[in-house]
Amino acid sequence: MKFRRDRSGTVRPRGRAQFNLRGRLKLVVGVLGACGVVLVARAVDLQLVDNAYYQQKADSRFLREIPIPTSRGMITDRNGEPLAVSSPVDSVWGNPQELLKTPDRLPELAEALGVPLDHLERRLAQRADKEFVYLKRRINPSEAELILARKIPGVFSQREFRRFYPQGEALAHVLGFTNIDDAGQEGVELAFDEWLSGIPGAQKVIRDRRGRIVENVDLVRAAQPGKDLTLSIDRRIQYLAHRELxxxxxxxxxxxxxxVVLDIATGEILAMANLPTFNPNAVTGEHRDARRNRAVTDLIEPGSTIKPITVAAGLEAGVITVNTIFDTNPGWIANGRYRTTDHRNLGVLDTTGVITKSSNIGTSMIVQKLDNQYFHDFLARLGYGKSTGSGFPGEASGLLQPADGWSGTTKQTMSYGYGLSATPLQIAHSYATLANHGRAMQPTLVKGQHAEPRQVLSAGIADTVLRMMQTVTEPGGTAIQAAIPGYHVAGKTGTARKASGGGYSRRYVSFFAGVVPVENPRFAMAVVIDDPDPTKGIYGGPVSAPVFQTVMDGALRLMDVPPDDIETWLAEQAKQQAKERARNAPRVAATPAVASGAGQ
Incomplete structure (x- = not known):
């Protein structure tokens, strides 16, 4: 390589361009400056101009919208006594992703939760890609605190509400129950679920990577508690009915x-009890049959309780009068190729006697005079064959076949309660209609929710039949066990054989339905006892009437209903006073001789 010396005497390679250090330095500085400007511009764009997208991405990792729990409306009886209340509880939940990072703490967590370790591990593994899983729901806050006190990473709690039923089994069928998410499942809880359910609120919060709330950002929606509901039920009468059943x-x-107990003037259901029953505070999947509200879902042939209705139909049609005579000898009457019999030969009866003695033959003679369609329509007017409209979930309509489908024996058997079916509520409703001077009131479970009455039977006929029914509870009637001192009671017994295999078995249903007091009717009640032991009695008088007597005696006093039978009321008061005087009288000391003799 050849070299040359420049003017300053420096030796440089010959044939190459001179190295411009200053120019290159300016170029580098310019490029770096441009990059800095681009970075600053991008930062300004991201943080000030177009930051929404990235803010959303950041928020999605830490900002959460969580529900604010709300309480379900309280259910009370007609006097304001609580029947269903919601109490605050805690639910323990976990973050599976966080929990699976510390498997050595899982045995401790399983012990605190009271669950097998393999069950907990399996549940967490199934939701390994999730950030939420319930570990234990609706427990006492103190129990939740003990679990959280172990400070296991990924374990938290949240507030919820749990339903409690202070009256327990006595009102289980009426109230029903809620599921673990506090939604109504049966009974009033289901029928009025929308009314009772509150609207949960929502709140935006910031959680840290462990799921803990570090900041409340914004209230999205305030929680709205459910509305309270006042039932027509009187818990005192309900308890009496449940106890006596x-x-x-x-x-x-x-x-x-x-x-079933109805307020005659309003149609309000004061009591509705069933056995067997269940505990609504601890509902399990077992014994589902016990959760059925038999008073509105079970269909039974009403037996002799239909006889006053048959008599009323005959009176309205004008085919009989109060004084019509019925010769029931020799104790049976033909019904096609079958026979209709009485429990014994009742001989000659008037219209009142047909009800007093509960004569199948007497009602058969009445219905033979009636047109098929007329009798069908009369029963329908009294509420048979259609729902009462109480609003209870699953209420049965009963069975009343169209008249054109009747066989040759149907009408006669229907006159004394076979060949049609009804619920206990329907039976009570038909008796309340008779007692309400022929005006039908729609049964209701809500206090003050009254429909307009419907006049389905003339007041005169209804009052006349009610007077006839009064003889049933008086000496010589079939239900003297239903008599209440101080009050006139109208009612009717019934004993129906249960259908089985296309015929009838030797198993029975025992009835009593009645009204009290007769002078100014206040309550109607139907009692149904299913399949009593034949060795202990099957007839409605000794089996079902005592339930009516005890429950109505208590209800009349609880409601301060004045007596309408002054003579028996005064006699009863005198008897009670005599007992009280005898109880409080000082005892005479025994003489030594008597005492000595007693010792021997």
Missing amino acids: RATLQRTGAVAGSA
Whole structure:
């Protein structure tokens, strides 16, 4: 390579361009400056101009919208006593992703939750890609605190509400229950779920990577608690009905029972009890049959309780009068190729006697004079064959076949309660209609929710039949066990054989339906005892009437209903006073001789 010396004497390579250090330095500085400007511009764009997208991405990792729990409306009885209330509880939940990072703490967590370790591990593994799983729901806050006190990473709690039923089994069928998410499942809880359910609120919060709330950002929606509901039920009368049903099932060996009490003037249901029952505070998947509200879902042939209705139909049609005579000799009457019989030969009866003595033959003679369609329509007017409209979920309509489908024996058997079916509520409703001067009131479970009455029967005929029914509870009637001192009671017993295999078995349903007091009717009640032990009695008088007597006696006093039978009321008061005086009288000390003789 050849070299040359420049003017300053420096030796440089010959044939190459001179190295411009200053120019290159300016170029580097310019490029770096441009990059800095681009970075600053991009930062300004991201943070000030177009930051929404990235803010959303950041928020999606830490900002959460969580629900604000709300309480379900309280259910009370007609007097304001709580029947269903919601109490705050805690639910423990976990972050599976966080929990699976510390498997050594899982045995401790399983012990705190009271669950097998393999069950917990399997549940977490199934939701390994999730950030939420319930570990234990609706427990006492103190129990939740003990679990959280172990400070296991990924374990948290949240507030919820749980339903409690202070009256327990006594009102289980009426109220129903809610599921674990506090949604109504049966009974009033289901029928009025929308009314009782609150609207949960929502709140935006910031959670850290462990799921803990570090900041409340914004209230999205305030929680709205559910609305309260006042039922027509009187818990005192309900308790009486439940207690007496239980005692009767134990006394008679029956498998089930139902009782319904109606306020005649308003149609309000004051009590509706069923056995067997269940505990709504601890509902399990077992014994589902016990959760059925038999008073509105079970269909039964009403037996002799239909006889006053048959008599009313005959009176309205004008085919009989109060003084019509019925010769029931020799104790049976033909019904096609079958026979209709009485429990014994009742001889000659008038219209009142047909009800007093519960004559199948007498009602058969009445219905033979009636047109098929007329009798069908009359029963329908009294509420048979259609729902009462109480609004209870699953209420049965009963069975009343169209008249053109009747066989040659249908009408006669229907006159004394076979060949049609009804619920206990329908039976009570038809009796309340008779007692309400022929005006039908729609039954309701809500206090103050009254429909307009419908006049389905003339007041004169309804009052006349009610007077006839009064003889049933008086000496010579079939239900003297239903008599209440101080009050005139109108009612009717019933004993129906249970259908089985296309015929009838030797198992029975025992009824009593009645009204009290007759002078100014206040309550109607139907009692149904299913399958009593035949060795302990099957007839409605000794089996079902005592339930009516005890429950109505208590209800009349609880409601301060004045007596309408002053003579028996005064006699009862005198008897009670005599007992009280005898109880409080000082005891005469025994003489030594008497005492000595007693010792021997």
